[in-house]
Amino acid sequence: MLISLTMIACSAASSVADTPLHKWVDMAVGMGSVGFENVAADDAGDAAFARRLYLDLTGMIPSAEQARRFLADRSTDKRARLIDQLLTSPQYARRMQYEFDTMLMERRPDKHIKSDEWRNYLRQSFAQNKPWDQLVSEMLTADGTDEKTRPAARFLLDREMKTDTMTRDLGRIFLGRDLQCAQCHDHPNIEGYLQRHYHGLAAFLNRSYLFTDPKSKQTSIGEKAEGAVKFTSVFTSESDETAPRLLDLPPIEDPPAAEEPYTVKPDKKVRSVPVYSRRLQLAAAMTDPANVAFRRNIANRLWALMMGRGIVEPLDMWHAENPPLRPALLDLLADTLADHDYDIRYLLRELALTKTYQQSSQYNGDAEDSDAAHFAVSMLKPLSPEQLAWSMMQATSLTETTLKDLKAKHLAAGTEDAEKQIDDPLWQEETLHNALKAHVDTFAGLFGVVGIQTSRFDASADQALFVRNGAALQSWIASGSGQLTSRLNMLQPPDLIDEFYFSVFSRPPAIGEIHFVTQFLEQQPDDRESAIRKLVWAALSSAEFRFNH
Amino acid sequence: MRRNQGCNPLEHEMARRRFLTSTVAGAAGIGLVDTHAQADQLKHQQKRILQVFLQGGVSQLESWDPKPGTVHGGPFQAIPTSVPGIHISELLPNIAQRMHLLSIVRSINIKINDHEQGRQFMEKGRRVGQFPYVGAVASKYLATPNSNLPGYVHVSSRGLSDVAGGAAFLGAKHGQLKLEGIKPPGNLSAPAGIDAVADASRDKLRLQFNQRFADRRSKAMTEAYDASYDQAAGLMERRAMFEGTASKKDLERYGTHDFGRYCLLARTLLENGAACVKVTHHGYDSHAENFNFHLEQLGEFDRPFCMLLDDLETRGMLESTLVVIYSEFGRTPKVNVRYGRDHWGTAWSIALGGCGIQPGAVIGSTNETGTEVADREVDASHLFHTYLQAVGLDSTAEHDLPGRSIPIGDPATESIQELLV
Numbered sequence: 001m002l003i004s005l006t007m008i009a010c011s012a013a014s015s016v017a018d019t020p021l022h023k024w025v026d027m028a029v030g031m032g033s034v035g036f037e038n039v040a041a042d043d044a045g046d047a048a049f050a051r052r053l054y055l056d057l058t059g060m061i062p063s064a065e066q067a068r069r070f071l072a073d074r075s076t077d078k079r080a081r082l083i084d085q086l087l088t089s090p091q092y093a094r095r096m097q098y099e100f101d102t103m104l105m106e107r108r109p110d111k112h113i114k115s116d117e118w119r120n121y122l123r124q125s126f127a128q129n130k131p132w133d134q135l136v137s138e139m140l141t142a143d144g145t146d147e148k149t150r151p152a153a154r155f156l157l158d159r160e161m162k163t164d165t166m167t168r169d170l171g172r173i174f175l176g177r178d179l180q181c182a183q184c185h186d187h188p189n190i191e192g193y194l195q196r197h198y199h200g201l202a203a204f205l206n207r208s209y210l211f212t213d214p215k216s217k218q219t220s221i222g223e224k225a226e227g228a229v230k231f232t233s234v235f236t237s238e239s240d241e242t243a244p245r246l247l248d249l250p251p252i253e254d255p256p257a258a259e260e261p262y263t264v265k266p267d268k269k270v271r272s273v274p275v276y277s278r279r280l281q282l283a284a285a286m287t288d289p290a291n292v293a294f295r296r297n298i299a300n301r302l303w304a305l306m307m308g309r310g311i312v313e314p315l316d317m318w319h320a321e322n323p324p325l326r327p328a329l330l331d332l333l334a335d336t337l338a339d340h341d342y343d344i345r346y347l348l349r350e351l352a353l354t355k356t357y358q359q360s361s362q363y364n365g366d367a368e369d370s371d372a373a374h375f376a377v378s379m380l381k382p383l384s385p386e387q388l389a390w391s392m393m394q395a396t397s398l399t400e401t402t403l404k405d406l407k408a409k410h411l412a413a414g415t416e417d418a419e420k421q422i423d424d425p426l427w428q429e430e431t432l433h434n435a436l437k438a439h440v441d442t443f444a445g446l447f448g449v450v451g452i453q454t455s456r457f458d459a460s461a462d463q464a465l466f467v468r469n470g471a472a473l474q475s476w477i478a479s480g481s482g483q484l485t486s487r488l489n490m491l492q493p494p495d496l497i498d499e500f501y502f503s504v505f506s507r508p509p510a511i512g513e514i515h516f517v518t519q520f521l522e523q524q525p526d527d528r529e530s531a532i533r534k535l536v537w538a539a540l541s542s543a544e545f546r547f548n549h
Numbered sequence: 550m551r552r553n554q555g556c557n558p559l560e561h562e563m564a565r566r567r568f569l570t571s572t573v574a575g576a577a578g579i580g581l582v583d584t585h586a587q588a589d590q591l592k593h594q595q596k597r598i599l600q601v602f603l604q605g606g607v608s609q610l611e612s613w614d615p616k617p618g619t620v621h622g623g624p625f626q627a628i629p630t631s632v633p634g635i636h637i638s639e640l641l642p643n644i645a646q647r648m649h650l651l652s653i654v655r656s657i658n659i660k661i662n663d664h665e666q667g668r669q670f671m672e673k674g675r676r677v678g679q680f681p682y683v684g685a686v687a688s689k690y691l692a693t694p695n696s697n698l699p700g701y702v703h704v705s706s707r708g709l710s711d712v713a714g715g716a717a718f719l720g721a722k723h724g725q726l727k728l729e730g731i732k733p734p735g736n737l738s739a740p741a742g743i744d745a746v747a748d749a750s751r752d753k754l755r756l757q758f759n760q761r762f763a764d765r766r767s768k769a770m771t772e773a774y775d776a777s778y779d780q781a782a783g784l785m786e787r788r789a790m791f792e793g794t795a796s797k798k799d800l801e802r803y804g805t806h807d808f809g810r811y812c813l814l815a816r817t818l819l820e821n822g823a824a825c826v827k828v829t830h831h832g833y834d835s836h837a838e839n840f841n842f843h844l845e846q847l848g849e850f851d852r853p854f855c856m857l858l859d860d861l862e863t864r865g866m867l868e869s870t871l872v873v874i875y876s877e878f879g880r881t882p883k884v885n886v887r888y889g890r891d892h893w894g895t896a897w898s899i900a901l902g903g904c905g906i907q908p909g910a911v912i913g914s915t916n917e918t919g920t921e922v923a924d925r926e927v928d929a930s931h932l933f934h935t936y937l938q939a940v941g942l943d944s945t946a947e948h949d950l951p952g953r954s955i956p957i958g959d960p961a962t963e964s965i966q967e968l969l970v
Contacts, residue, residue, distance in 0.1 A: 362765040380770050457770040460714065461699055461726055464781035465736040468748075474740045513761070520754060534747065538754035541778070543771040544762040 021336050022353035028329035029356045029375045041360040041377040046071055047507035048549065049079060049358055054506075055383065055548045056306055057086040057348070059095035060390035063400065064502035071508070083352045087345050090429035096126035096344075098386045099305060104139075104155055104173060107450045112144070112210075112219040113154035121151035132298050132342035133287035136174060140283040144220035145271070157219060161210040167202040172316035172452075174286060175247070176297035192320050195231055200245035203229040204282040211271040225261035225274035244278050246285050247293060254278070289338065293318070299333035300324075302344065306351045308379030308548075309455055316452075325374060361549040381548040382457040389443035392540055393436060395504045396476040396484045404482070406431050439472060467541045477536050479529055488532050493518045496532075504539040596904055596940040597819055598687045599861070600827040601854060601874045603846075605834030606664070608880035608890050609919070611638050611843040613653045613898035616919050621882035624840055632909040640847040643855040644900075649909045650858060650867065651902035652968060656913020656922040659878060659929050662892040664834070667877035672715060674933020675959055681723065682715030683936055684825035686957065688723040689949070690942055691824040698787060698823050699726040699780045704811045705829035706730050718950065722776035725827065726784070731810045733791035734784055752782070790817055802856045809853040816860055819870060833876065837887035861903070871939045872903040875932075882919040896922045899932065905939030905970050912968055927965060934964035 030036035044052065050070045054062040062070070070082060086092060097119050105118070125135050142153035159165045171179040182198040206229055211222035230241040243251035258275050266272035286294055296318070304310040311324045311333075324330045333347065340346045351357055361378040383391060393399050407422040410431075421427045446466055449458075467473060479486040484503050488496050497517045501509040509517070517535065524531035539545060610616055615627040615638045627636035630648030637645055637653075644651070661667045661676075672682040681689075688700025701714070703725040714724020728734065739748050755778070763771060795803070795813045803809035808830050815826045830850050835842040854874070861867040879897025880890035896915045902908055913925035937944040937958065944958035958964075 361767075364765075377767075380767055382770060457773060458714075458724070459774045459777035460724060461777055461780035461784055462734055462736070464777040465734060465784065468778070468781055468785075469736040469738060469740050471740070516757065524750070530742070530747070534751035534754060538751050538758055541755050542758035542762065543774055544758060546774055547770065549762075549766070 020353070021332075021347075021350040024332055025329065025350065025354045026356055028326055028332055029354075030326075031355060036374075036376060039364065039376045041362060041364055043355070044358055044360045044378065046079075048360065050082065051506040052357075052378075052548055053079075053082060053086060053352060055387055055391070057083070057095060057352070058089060058091035059098060059384075059387050060091070060394045060399075061506050063394060063397075064499060064506075067502050067506040079358070080353060083349055087349055090127070090426045093123045093127035094429060094433065097123040098384065100126070102384070102448075102453060103301065105158065106453055107444070107448050108158060111158040111160065113151055113157055115154075117151040118154040126344070129343065129345045132337075132344055133294075134342070136294075137283035137287055140286060141280060144218075153221065156205075156208075156221060157210070161205075161208055161221060163202050163206045166205050167198060170201055170286075171198070174297060175291075175293040176300060176312060176316055176318040177247075177293065178316045195233060196240060196242050196245070197247050199229045199231045199240075200242045200247070200251065203242055203244040204278050204285070207274070208279045213271070214269055220271055221279070222266075222271040223274050223277055223279055224266060224272060225276070244281055244285070246288075246291050249285070249288075249290055252278075252281050252285060292334070295334040295338045295342075296330055298342070299337050299347070300330060302337075302347050303330075303333060303351065304455060306348065306357055307375060308381040314454060378549070380457075383546060383548060385443040385447035386440055387548070388447060388546070389440045390436075391545070392473065392476060393439065395540060395545070396536065397482060397487065397503070398436070398476050399432060401480070401482040402435050403428060403432050406435060442472065464541075473537070473540065477533050477540070479533070485529065485532050485536055488536075489529050493521065496521075500535065500539070504536065505544055595693055595822070596691055596869045596871070597823065597866075598683065598691070598825040598871045598873065598936065598940060599815060599819060599857075599903075600684065600825065601850075601872070602827055602829045603833050603850065603874065603876045604829050604831045606667070606876045606878045606880055606892060607833045607847075608835065608839060608843055609655070609896075609898040609915075610880070610882065610890075611640055611840070612847065613637055613900055614655045614915060614919065615639075616882075616917070619918050621884065621918055621920070623884065625843075635909070635911055638847075640843055641851050643851045647855055647858055650862065651872070651900050652906055652908060652910040652912065653898055653900050654912045654927065654932070654965065654968070655898045655915055656925045656927055657879075657894075657897050657899065657929075657932070658922050658926050659894040661894040662878060664877055664892070667892075667894055670929040671875055671877055671932070673717075674930045676930075679717045680955075681717040681719045682711070682725070683933060684725055684827055685714070685716040685719050685723040686937065686942075687825035687940070688716075689719050691940060693822050693824075698783055698818065698821055699724075700824040701725045701827075702818050702823050702825070703727045703827040703829065704730065704814055704818075705827075706807060706831055718955070719948070720773050720776065722773070722780065726780070728814070730807060731791075731814050733788065737785055737788050737791070739785065752778070787821065790821055803853045804849075806849060808849055809856075812853040812857040816857055819861070819866065820864075835880065836885070836889040836891055839880065839884065839888060839890040841888075858902075867903045870903045871901065871905060871936060873899065873901045873936060875899040875901075896920065901936075901939075901968075903939075905941065907968055907970055910968060912965055925965075928962070930959035930962040931965055934958040934962065935968055938964045938969055 026032075031040065047067065047070075050067055051061055054060065054066070061067075070078065075081075100122050101115075101119055105115075138149065138152040139155040142149040142151075142156075144150050144153040144157055155169075156166060159169065168178065168180050171177045177193065177197075179193055179198040179201070182193045182195050207224045207227040209222050209224070210219055212219050228241055229243075230239060232239040243253050245251040255276055260275070262272060262274055264270055264273040285291065288294075296312075297315075300310045300312050300318075301315055304313070304315055311326055311330045312318045312322065313325075318324075336350075337343070337347050356375050357378075359376075359378050361380055363377055390399070393402075410418050410422055415421070446463055476483070477485055479489060484500075488500055491499055494514050497509050497514050500517070501507060501513065520535065521528065521531050524534070610621065610623055611625055615625065615636065616622040617625065617627050626639045628639045628642065628645050629636055630645040632648045635648055635653070637648065659667060659670055661670055666676075670676050672684075673680040674683070682701075684701035684703070692700035700723055701716075703711075705727060706729070711725060711727075714727070716722070716724035726734070739745070743751070756775075759771065759775060791814075795810065799813055800809070803813050808828075811828045811830075815828050818826045830846070832846055833842070858867070858872065861870050861872070876897075876899070878892055878894040881893040882890075882896075884890060896919060913927065914923045915921065916923045934944040942957070944964065945960070946957055948955045948957055
C-alpha cells in the first residue's frame, strides 16, 4: 500500500507512467491489498454496469433494446466503447446541464437571468467539453452587459450580488469549504476556517453591486473603485482588514490609485466601471494552479457524481477534522485533472473505467454498511428528480412513442431536410426534451430540494402519493398504442416477463423472478391488462428502480 | 464556551460528534435500552404535542411580558388574568381568562436575531448541526404504533423550508408532513379503476420487488423509501379526516378565517393520534406598524387558540397534550422610526401548558424596560429539554439509533425543572 501511494504521488507529479489513470485510482482505493479484497464486492455484471452508466452519463435508463444490444455484444472492450459512445451523445450534455445547474444554482427560482438561457449555456458548454476552469472563469467574469455572455452571469446576478451569499457559495461550490461561520469569527471548532479566508473572498466582490438600467430595466454588475474589507472577531474583538485573497494565498494588492479611478463614473443612471476591478481578479485567482482547493473541489464533486459519495463528504466541508477518506486518491484525481486542462469528459471516462465504479452494490459475505464508505461496494445513488422522470418515461416507452410522433409531425410539415434531420441525434434529443420538459419540471418540483444540496436520500409521503395516485404516472402506465403495457399485453410468458424486466430493470429476469411474475399474473382475478398495469406500477415504484445501483 | 456563533451548519456537529463518540461511547448501550423502553411506555400513554408557531417573531411586549407606561412599553395596557398576579397584554383577552391552564417563560435569550437561525434553534434545541426538530423527536418516541398518520404534521399557509422535514438523522418517516392549510394532501385518492383490493395487490407486489432487491444491500436508503409509502397509505386510509367539513357550531366558535380552520384541523389530527401537530400563524415580523399589526394578528390568534385549548381540556386531552406557543425570537423594546419593532433574541417570552407543565407559573423576568433578562436566563436548548421532559421523555438520554451516540437534548444544558410537574 505504501509503495503504491508513493508511485501515485510520482505519477501525478510527472505523468511518467503510461499506466492510465483508472488503474492508479483502483490502486489508491485499495484494490490489491488483502484487507480490501476481502470485503470488496464482485463485478457488477454487464447489465448492472450498463444501467448505471446510462443513468450517470445520459440521465436515464437504457431502453430495453439498448440494454439487450449491450448484453448481446461479445467483444471484450464493449464497456469502454459504451463509455465513449455515451460521453459524446447529446444526452450527456443534457445530463451535465441538469447536474451542474443543480450544483451551481441549487434550484433557485429565476431572478435576473432566464434559467432556460442559463441551462442552454451550460448544455452547450458540456457539449463542447469546455474545460472546467474556463467555464468557471466565464461565470465569474461575465457582467451581464453582453448578450452573448450574459447567461454565464447567472451565478452572481441571481445571487442578487449579495456579498455574503456570493462569498459563502463561492467557498462551498468552488472551494469545497463552507466558510459561513468564519464571517464573524475564526471557526470555533474547525481549525483552518479563518475569518480572513471568508473576508479575503468577500473582498473580490464587495465593491460590486447589482445595477438596474433605468430605461431597459435590465440588470448587470456595476463596481465601485473603493471599499475596503475590514472585519472584527465577535469573540476576540481583534480587527483586521484584507485585500482580495484566496484562502492562504498572498493577498492581491490594488495597483497605485489612478488619478481618475473610473472608466465610467458612478451615477444613478449608469453602471459604474472602475479602471481597476477587484472582481475581475477573481477568475484568475480562483483557477490559478496555486489554488489547490479549486481542483480538489471539482475532482471530489465529479468523484461523488460517479461513486455516490465524495472522498470528502459533505462535499463542502473540507477541513482538518473532516479529511478526505483517501487523501492520495483525491490529489491524484485533482492533479491529473488539472494536467489534462480540466477535461471533465476525460475524468468521467477514467472513473467509469475503474473497477471501483464497475463493482456490484451487493456485499460479499457479511461486510458491513460502512464498507461502502470506503468504496469496497458500490453505493446506492438515489435518482435525481430529472433521472427519475426520464427513466420512468423511458421504461414506459413514452420517450419512444413521443419521438415517433414528433418525427412524423416533422416530416408531415414538409420542412427542407426534414428527412435528414429526424435521424440527427441532436435534433432528436432537443425535440424530445422540449416535448417532455413539463413532466421533468413536475418531478423537479416534487422530488428536488431548494437550497444546499446534500448526498443524503430523503423520501416523503407526498412523493409516494404522487407515484401511487398521480395522474402522470397513471397515463404512462395506461395501455396507449406502443406503450409498455400494451406491448406486454401482446406477449405471453416467458417473453412477456423478459420484455418487462428489460424495459423497467434493464436486465434479464432471474429464473426465480420468471416464476414469481408468472404466478402473479395467473393469480390475478381481473383481466390481464390490469394485471400488467399493476406489475409495471409496482416495478416503477420499487427500490430497484428508485436507485442507481 | 457558549457563545453566539450565529451559525447553523454541519461542521460544528461533526467536530462535536467526534468529541461525543470518544467520551460518551461507553454509556451508549445503556442509553439506548432506556430510551427504547421509554418509547414503548410512552406510546401506551399516548402523549402528544401541539405547537402554535407565531411566525416572524411575536412581540413579547404586546403579549406575554407587557411593560405599559415604560419607555418602550407601547400603547397597549396589561390586563389581569385568571391567575392572581399575572398580567398579560390586553391583546390576549381570551387567553387571560385561561391563564390558569398556561405558564409563561419571560427570560429567553437565544442571542440570535436571524429568522432562520432562530427558528432552527427553537425547533432543534441546538444552535448548530443537523438535529431533529421537537416534532420529529415526538414522532419517533410518542407516535402510537399502527397510527395511520405521519407522526408530525405541520399546518401552514405557506412554505418554510425544513430540510428533511426536520427529521435529520431520525429519518424521513419522522419528518413533518406539511399541509397547505386545510387542503388535503395532493393525490390522496387511488386512481380511477383501482379499488382497494387492486391497490393492495399492486402494493404487495412492490414490496416483493423490494425484498428481492434488499438482498445484501445497504438498508438505510431503501428503508426510508419504503417508509414514505407506508405514510402515503396511512394518509389515504384517513382521507375522510381531511374531507370532513367543520360543523357550523365549531366554525362559530373558532371563526371562519384560515387560522380558525387550522386550529380545528389540529384538533382532528391530535384526536387521530398525531404525535406532534404544528400550526403556523404567519405575519408577526412587524418592522413597521408593530402596534397595528399585533392588534390585528393577535386578535385573530387569541380566540381560535382558546377554543382549541378549551376543547382539549373538556375532552380530557390537555393533561396528555403539551401546548407550546412560540416564535423564532421576540421584538426589540426600542420602537423604530416606522413604529416597528425589529428582531430581538435577547429578552423575550413563550407560553406553554398542558401535559407535564406546572400551570399558572411565570419563569424568569426581564428588567424594567425589557432590554435585558433580569432573572433565570434560558435559551432554546433549555426549552427543548423542558418540552420533552414534560411529555415524559428523558431528554438527557441518547437517541435510539443503533451504532450512534447522540444525546437527545443538548448535554450542556438542562430542563427548567421548576416548570415541570
